Amino acid sequence: MTIKKSLSGVRTRRDLLKGASILGGGALAMPFLSRLAFAEPVELNMLAWYGHAEPDVVAEFEAANNVKFKPKYYTGGDNMLGLIAQSPPGTFDVILSDAEYVQQLNAAGYIEKLDPADYPFDEFFPEFQHFPGHWQGDDLYSVITRFGFLGVAYNTEAITEKEASTYNVFWTEKLKGKVGHFDWHLPNLGQISLLTGNASPYDIDAAAWSAVQNKTKSLRPQIGGFFDYGGTFSSLQNGQMLA
Known part of the structure; x- marks a missing residue:
């Protein structure tokens, strides 16, 4: 693996990662920054969900x-x-992964392995x-950057807030062929599991799992397409999908 060096001659990508909090929600002080002030920026290869290396984030x-x-x-x-499996070892310096x-x-x-002392866990x-x-x-081995909840995204001109307050909205007649399916199983199956009455949606027995599968299959006539992260938003924006 080729490691790019800064103009100071000794600092590498991995040195920078050891000296700063990449995933801890804020940069820590780095004693060698003054030596890097006039050097070319060190390039860090990041594997991440869409948007997490955009200027407003990094x-x-x-x-x-x-x-x-x-x-x-x-x-x-x-x-x-x-x-990762298809890439040579050391290709990525930082990975943003789901927990x-x-x-x-x-x-x-x-x-x-990370050093817990590098991160402000007391905050x-x-x-x-x-x-x-x-x-x-x-x-x-990892530090949480954010948490959130996955709900129902919908076209407000076609669906009311009250209608969208339940996952059952996906089965309404006016959404036939207009439900966009985010192409990742965990959030989708999690929603269906909650709908079928599982308070802990991912901790279920075989019978509950069977019910989740059957309920998911019943949604098939409503599905208009399977989309990646960006496609989910664009299909809603252009009206191809309504929820």
């Missing part, structure tokens, strides 16, 4: 640490794993300080 960090992110975007954890894939990355030897909510899956015992 520009402040790039300016503070004299680096430039070169992103490779993916949709879905399976796609991410495939891209449920961190242990798979670790087991495959794709990621390196995190307690439930995120030792987030399940990001740690293996007391060893840290």
Whole structure:
């Protein structure tokens, strides 16, 4: 693997990653930054969900640490794993992954252990300080950047807020052939699992899983297409899909 060096002659991409908080929600002080101030930015290869290497996300960090992110975007954890497996070791310096894939990355030897002291965990909510899956015992392998909820995106000219307040909206007659399916199984099956009465949507028995599969299959006549991250938004914007 070829590592690009800064003009100071000794700092590499990996040195920068060890000296700064890439995934911890803010840059940490780096003692060698003054030596890099007039050097060419160090290029960091980042594998991430769409949008996470855009200026509104990384520009402040790039300016503070004299680096430039070169992103490779993916949709879905399976796609991410495939891209890593097909790439030479060391291709990516930073991986932005969903939490449920961190242990798979670790087991495959794709990621390196992190130093918890490099990250301001005392500023995190307690439930995120030792987030399940990001740690293996007391060893840290990933740091949470954000969390959120996946709901129903819909065309407000076709569907009311009240109608969209339940996942059952996907089965309404006016949405036949107009439901866009995000091409990633976890959020989609999670929604259906919640709809079928599973309070813990991913922790279910065989009978509940069978019910989820049957309910999902019943949605097929409503589906107008399967889309990646960008396609989901564009299909709603151009009216091809309504939800």
